[in-house]
Amino acid sequence: MRHDFLHPHSKFRHALQAMGRGHGDGSHHRGGGRRGSGGGDDMPRGRKFSSDDLQLLLLALLAEEPRHGYELIKALEVRSNGFYTPSPGMIYPALTYLEELGYATVEMDGSRKRYAISDSGRQYLETHRERVDMMFAKLKHFALKMDSVRRAFSGEESDEGQDGRSWIPELLQARHAIKRALYSRSDAAPGEQLRIAQILAKAVAEIENAQEQKDR
Template sequence: MPHRLDTLLRRLGGRHAHHRLHAMAHHGHGGGHGRHSGFGGFGGDDESMTRGRKFSSDELQLLLLALLEERPSHGYELIKALQSRSNGFYSPSPGMVYPALTYLEELGHVTVSQEGNRKCYALAGAGRAYLEQNREQVEWMMARLQHIARKMNSIRRALTGEMPPPDDAAGSWIPELTRARGELKQALMRTANVDEDEQRRIAAILRQACEQILGDTG
């Protein structure tokens, strides 16, 4: 069953999974508790998730460097680490990872040692410096992987009718924060047809809010 469920999730994809869960909630499946229980708060609110967007080659290189910063690894271990951190959503193929590692080696960002028939990659000084230059982007991507992992967990629980733990719905977010996120989404949807001046005003408000949030949690 787990293998078949994983296959189904890959076929559904982000947006299709959202529609499926919405239909399940509407018709009372998954224990009959609607969006407040078995569906774990999965509502397609992560735009990149619902569009199924993965990472570019440059972003993949940064992710590999970030993992190697934690410990030297074989290519296969790096693939499994990315798969694990995203709860199965992001699993780059060897055809993507090994060329990226070769390119990083050519740049001098990683070093390679031979361990039997396998290569072990480690972060080099140049790679560490490059990571520091892009630390904010790396932290954002790692946070995104964690967020997607929570989404995938909610989808799996919904499709199997399993009740999530109390803090699984939004990654331990308190109800007030979950409600505020929903209210923000609704407010933005209601401004879809406003003029450019009003859009600029809204953008300024959101930028200020982001700065305050990051300033409080940074």
């Protein structure tokens, strides 16, 4: 008889799997993955980003500073708090593809390659800036979830809502209410869909404006 369900490490592992912790990603080079996985509400289980998504993330990191391949892997691991750690078999083919497209340049640093973004790579990155920002926002969101899960399984008291590391119940309820409202109008006529879109666009603008004022 198995008793894994009694072991805290086993519980932690299953919690991570429920959040999509597995490394079942498909090929992350030459556009081989599904497109647009960065646009959903949550990252799908067993798959984090498409090949195009990964390439954009790498370009964004290279835009900050030149990096070796292993440094890019570490940067994504740190930003996601361990949630997303692509393997070298995913990173290096993607970097080779970016180099072939002319979006990245390479120079030898001893026996290792250091990658940097090119001018055309910056232009390509800027045309997809909104998509990149959304993916980094998701990494941050799941990084907070990882921290919450770790604290829960270590027996620490939850400080939900006090330090900004988790969503307070009121915000979660509002989020679910929006989902329910949208699902209930899945068969709405085009005119009604436009009205709903305008309402949501106004709400997004108010949220972003409030954040901009806070950052000033």
